[in-house]
Amino acid sequence: MPSDNITQLKKRKINNRSVTAPLGVGPSQTVKLNYLRIAPRKVRSVADLIRGLSLNEAEAQLMFERRRAAKPLLKLLRSAVASAKANNRIDVEKAYIVSIQVDQGPMLKRQLPRAMGVATPIQKKMSHVTMVLGESDKALAPRFKIEVKKKVKLPEEVKKRKKGKKEKAEKKVEVVAPKKEQPGFLKRMFRRKSGM
Numbered sequence: 001m002p003s004d005n006i007t008q009l010k011k012r013k014i015n016n017r018s019v020t021a022p023l024g025v026g027p028s029q030t031v032k033l034n035y036l037r038i039a040p041r042k043v044r045s046v047a048d049l050i051r052g053l054s055l056n057e058a059e060a061q062l063m064f065e066r067r068r069a070a071k072p073l074l075k076l077l078r079s080a081v082a083s084a085k086a087n088n089r090i091d092v093e094k095a096y097i098v099s100i101q102v103d104q105g106p107m108l109k110r111q112l113p114r115a116m117g118v119a120t121p122i123q124k125k126m127s128h129v130t131m132v133l134g135e136s137d138k139a140l141a142p143r144f145k146i147e148v149k150k151k152v153k154l155p156e157e158v159k160k161r162k163k164g165k166k167e168k169a170e171k172k173v174e175v176v177a178p179k180k181e182q183p184g185f186l187k188r189m190f191r192r193k194s195g196m
Contacts, residue, residue: 026134026135027089027090027134027135028089028090028098028132028133028134028135029080029083029084029087029089029090029095029132029133030130030131030132030133031076031079031080031083031130031131031133032128032129032130032131033072033073033076033127033128033129033130033131034105034128034129035105035106035126035128036069036072036105036126036127036128036129037124037126038068038069038072038125038126038127039125039127040102040103040104040105040125040127042067042068042069043069043073043102043127043129044102045067045069046062046065046067046069046070046073047069047073047100047101047102047129049061049062049065050062050073050077050097050100051097051099051100052096052097052098053096053097054095054096054136054140054142055077055081055092055095055096055097055133056140056142056143056144056146057143057144058077058096058097059074059077059078059144059146060143060144060146062074062077063146072129073100073129076129076131077097077131080131080133081095081133084133090133090134090135091135091139093139093140094135094136094137094138094139094140095133095134095135095136096133096134096135096136096140097131097132097133097134098132098133098134099130099131099132100129100130100131100132101129101130101131102127102128102129103127103128103129103130104125104126104127104128105125105126105127105128106126107123107124107125107126108123108124108126109121109122109123109124110122110123110124
Protein backbone atom coordinates (compact mmCIF):
# COMPACT_ATOMS: atom_id res chain seq x y z
CA MET A 1 0.00 0.00 0.00
CA PRO A 2 1.42 3.40 -0.88
CA SER A 3 1.95 5.72 2.04
CA ASP A 4 1.72 8.96 0.06
CA ASN A 5 -0.93 11.39 1.22
CA ILE A 6 -1.69 12.19 -2.42
CA THR A 7 -2.98 8.72 -3.22
CA GLN A 8 -4.79 8.09 0.06
CA LEU A 9 -8.45 8.87 0.50
CA LYS A 10 -9.90 9.66 3.87
CA LYS A 11 -13.35 8.14 4.35
CA ARG A 12 -15.55 9.61 7.08
CA LYS A 13 -19.17 9.29 8.08
CA ILE A 14 -20.77 12.70 8.36
CA ASN A 15 -24.47 13.30 9.02
CA ASN A 16 -25.25 9.60 8.36
CA ARG A 17 -23.56 9.53 4.95
CA SER A 18 -20.05 8.60 4.00
CA VAL A 19 -17.90 11.33 2.48
CA THR A 20 -14.69 10.58 0.64
CA ALA A 21 -12.35 13.52 1.07
CA PRO A 22 -9.02 13.50 -0.74
CA LEU A 23 -5.97 14.47 1.25
CA GLY A 24 -4.01 17.00 -0.77
CA VAL A 25 -5.63 15.93 -4.07
CA GLY A 26 -7.32 18.34 -6.45
CA PRO A 27 -8.01 22.04 -6.13
CA SER A 28 -9.10 23.42 -2.80
CA GLN A 29 -9.80 26.77 -1.17
CA THR A 30 -8.83 27.39 2.46
CA VAL A 31 -10.18 30.28 4.51
CA LYS A 32 -9.56 31.17 8.15
CA LEU A 33 -11.41 33.12 10.78
CA ASN A 34 -9.22 33.93 13.77
CA TYR A 35 -10.10 35.34 17.20
CA LEU A 36 -13.86 34.73 17.00
CA ARG A 37 -15.22 35.73 20.43
CA ILE A 38 -17.35 32.61 20.90
CA ALA A 39 -16.27 29.52 22.80
CA PRO A 40 -14.96 26.71 20.54
CA ARG A 41 -17.41 24.19 21.98
CA LYS A 42 -20.35 26.32 20.82
CA VAL A 43 -18.85 26.95 17.36
CA ARG A 44 -18.08 23.24 16.86
CA SER A 45 -21.72 22.29 17.36
CA VAL A 46 -22.72 24.54 14.45
CA ALA A 47 -19.69 23.56 12.33
CA ASP A 48 -20.63 19.87 12.60
CA LEU A 49 -23.94 20.64 10.87
CA ILE A 50 -22.33 21.85 7.64
CA ARG A 51 -19.30 19.57 7.34
CA GLY A 52 -19.51 17.59 4.07
CA LEU A 53 -22.45 19.58 2.65
CA SER A 54 -22.57 21.35 -0.70
CA LEU A 55 -22.22 25.11 -0.57
CA ASN A 56 -25.90 25.69 -1.31
CA GLU A 57 -27.10 23.36 1.43
CA ALA A 58 -24.56 24.66 3.94
CA GLU A 59 -25.62 28.26 3.31
CA ALA A 60 -29.29 27.36 3.70
CA GLN A 61 -28.53 25.46 6.91
CA LEU A 62 -26.63 28.41 8.40
CA MET A 63 -29.27 30.95 7.39
CA PHE A 64 -31.95 29.14 9.39
CA GLU A 65 -29.75 28.25 12.36
CA ARG A 66 -30.62 30.31 15.44
CA ARG A 67 -27.37 29.88 17.36
CA ARG A 68 -25.00 32.85 17.54
CA ALA A 69 -22.08 31.03 15.89
CA ALA A 70 -24.05 30.58 12.65
CA LYS A 71 -23.72 34.20 11.54
CA PRO A 72 -19.87 34.37 11.52
CA LEU A 73 -19.68 30.91 9.89
CA LEU A 74 -22.09 32.05 7.16
CA LYS A 75 -19.95 35.13 6.58
CA LEU A 76 -16.84 32.92 6.38
CA LEU A 77 -18.54 30.56 3.90
CA ARG A 78 -19.60 33.43 1.64
CA SER A 79 -16.08 34.85 1.82
CA ALA A 80 -14.65 31.47 0.78
CA VAL A 81 -17.05 31.27 -2.19
CA ALA A 82 -16.19 34.81 -3.31
CA SER A 83 -12.47 34.08 -3.00
CA ALA A 84 -12.81 30.84 -4.97
CA LYS A 85 -14.69 32.67 -7.75
CA ALA A 86 -12.12 35.47 -7.88
CA ASN A 87 -9.13 33.12 -8.00
CA ASN A 88 -10.76 30.54 -10.33
CA ARG A 89 -9.48 27.76 -8.08
CA ILE A 90 -12.58 25.59 -7.88
CA ASP A 91 -15.90 25.31 -9.67
CA VAL A 92 -18.52 26.69 -7.28
CA GLU A 93 -21.30 24.42 -8.59
CA LYS A 94 -19.22 21.33 -7.74
CA ALA A 95 -17.78 22.67 -4.48
CA TYR A 96 -18.51 21.29 -1.04
CA ILE A 97 -17.08 21.70 2.44
CA VAL A 98 -14.28 19.16 2.78
CA SER A 99 -13.37 20.06 6.35
CA ILE A 100 -14.11 22.66 8.94
CA GLN A 101 -11.90 22.78 12.00
CA VAL A 102 -12.47 24.81 15.16
CA ASP A 103 -9.49 25.34 17.47
CA GLN A 104 -9.25 27.29 20.69
CA GLY A 105 -7.60 30.69 20.54
CA PRO A 106 -6.39 32.82 23.43
CA MET A 107 -8.46 33.23 26.56
CA LEU A 108 -9.36 36.48 28.31
CA LYS A 109 -9.21 35.89 32.07
CA ARG A 110 -11.56 37.89 34.25
CA GLN A 111 -12.82 37.60 37.82
CA LEU A 112 -16.27 37.75 39.36
CA PRO A 113 -16.48 38.91 42.98
CA ARG A 114 -18.36 36.46 45.23
CA ALA A 115 -19.28 36.17 48.89
CA MET A 116 -16.74 36.36 51.73
CA GLY A 117 -14.13 38.17 49.61
CA VAL A 118 -13.68 35.29 47.18
CA ALA A 119 -13.21 35.86 43.43
CA THR A 120 -14.40 33.30 40.89
CA PRO A 121 -12.41 33.09 37.62
CA ILE A 122 -14.17 33.74 34.30
CA GLN A 123 -12.66 32.45 31.06
CA LYS A 124 -13.75 34.31 27.93
CA LYS A 125 -12.66 31.91 25.20
CA MET A 126 -11.92 32.61 21.53
CA SER A 127 -12.00 30.34 18.49
CA HIS A 128 -9.91 29.91 15.35
CA VAL A 129 -11.98 28.46 12.47
CA THR A 130 -10.40 26.90 9.35
CA MET A 131 -12.66 25.92 6.45
CA VAL A 132 -11.50 23.97 3.39
CA LEU A 133 -13.62 23.85 0.23
CA GLY A 134 -13.02 21.10 -2.30
CA GLU A 135 -14.41 20.05 -5.65
CA SER A 136 -16.53 16.93 -5.99
CA ASP A 137 -16.58 14.67 -9.06
CA LYS A 138 -20.10 15.60 -10.17
CA ALA A 139 -22.02 18.85 -10.12
CA LEU A 140 -24.48 18.96 -7.25
CA ALA A 141 -27.98 20.22 -8.11
CA PRO A 142 -28.93 23.09 -5.78
CA ARG A 143 -31.88 22.22 -3.56
CA PHE A 144 -32.51 25.78 -2.42
CA LYS A 145 -32.67 29.16 -4.11
CA ILE A 146 -31.03 31.72 -1.86
CA GLU A 147 -31.64 35.39 -2.56
CA VAL A 148 -29.43 37.92 -0.81
CA LYS A 149 -30.98 41.36 -0.73
CA LYS A 150 -28.45 44.02 -1.59
CA LYS A 151 -28.55 47.29 0.30
CA VAL A 152 -29.62 50.19 -1.86
CA LYS A 153 -28.58 53.73 -1.03
CA LEU A 154 -31.44 56.19 -0.83
CA PRO A 155 -31.35 59.24 -3.09
CA GLU A 156 -30.54 62.49 -1.30
CA GLU A 157 -34.03 63.88 -2.00
CA VAL A 158 -35.61 61.09 0.03
CA LYS A 159 -33.14 61.66 2.88
CA LYS A 160 -34.03 65.38 2.95
CA ARG A 161 -37.76 64.55 3.05
CA LYS A 162 -37.25 62.24 6.03
CA LYS A 163 -35.25 64.90 7.87
CA GLY A 164 -38.00 67.46 7.15
CA LYS A 165 -40.66 65.17 8.64
CA LYS A 166 -38.65 64.79 11.85
CA GLU A 167 -38.29 68.57 12.18
CA LYS A 168 -42.06 69.07 11.65
CA ALA A 169 -42.84 66.46 14.29
CA GLU A 170 -40.57 68.25 16.77
CA LYS A 171 -42.25 71.59 15.99
CA LYS A 172 -45.69 70.05 16.56
CA VAL A 173 -44.62 68.79 19.95
CA GLU A 174 -43.49 72.28 20.91
CA VAL A 175 -46.77 73.88 19.74
CA VAL A 176 -49.02 71.26 21.34
CA ALA A 177 -47.44 71.58 24.79
CA PRO A 178 -50.18 73.03 27.05
CA LYS A 179 -49.61 76.28 28.89
CA LYS A 180 -50.00 76.24 32.64
CA GLU A 181 -53.12 78.27 33.55
CA GLN A 182 -53.81 80.17 36.75
CA PRO A 183 -56.16 78.33 39.11
CA GLY A 184 -59.77 79.54 38.89
CA PHE A 185 -61.78 81.46 41.51
CA LEU A 186 -63.48 78.40 42.97
CA LYS A 187 -60.20 76.47 43.31
CA ARG A 188 -58.67 79.39 45.13
CA MET A 189 -61.71 79.72 47.36
CA PHE A 190 -62.23 76.06 48.27
CA ARG A 191 -58.71 74.76 48.74
CA ARG A 192 -58.24 71.76 51.04
CA LYS A 193 -55.95 73.69 53.30
CA SER A 194 -57.05 77.18 53.94
CA GLY A 195 -54.32 79.76 53.76
CA MET A 196 -55.70 82.11 56.40
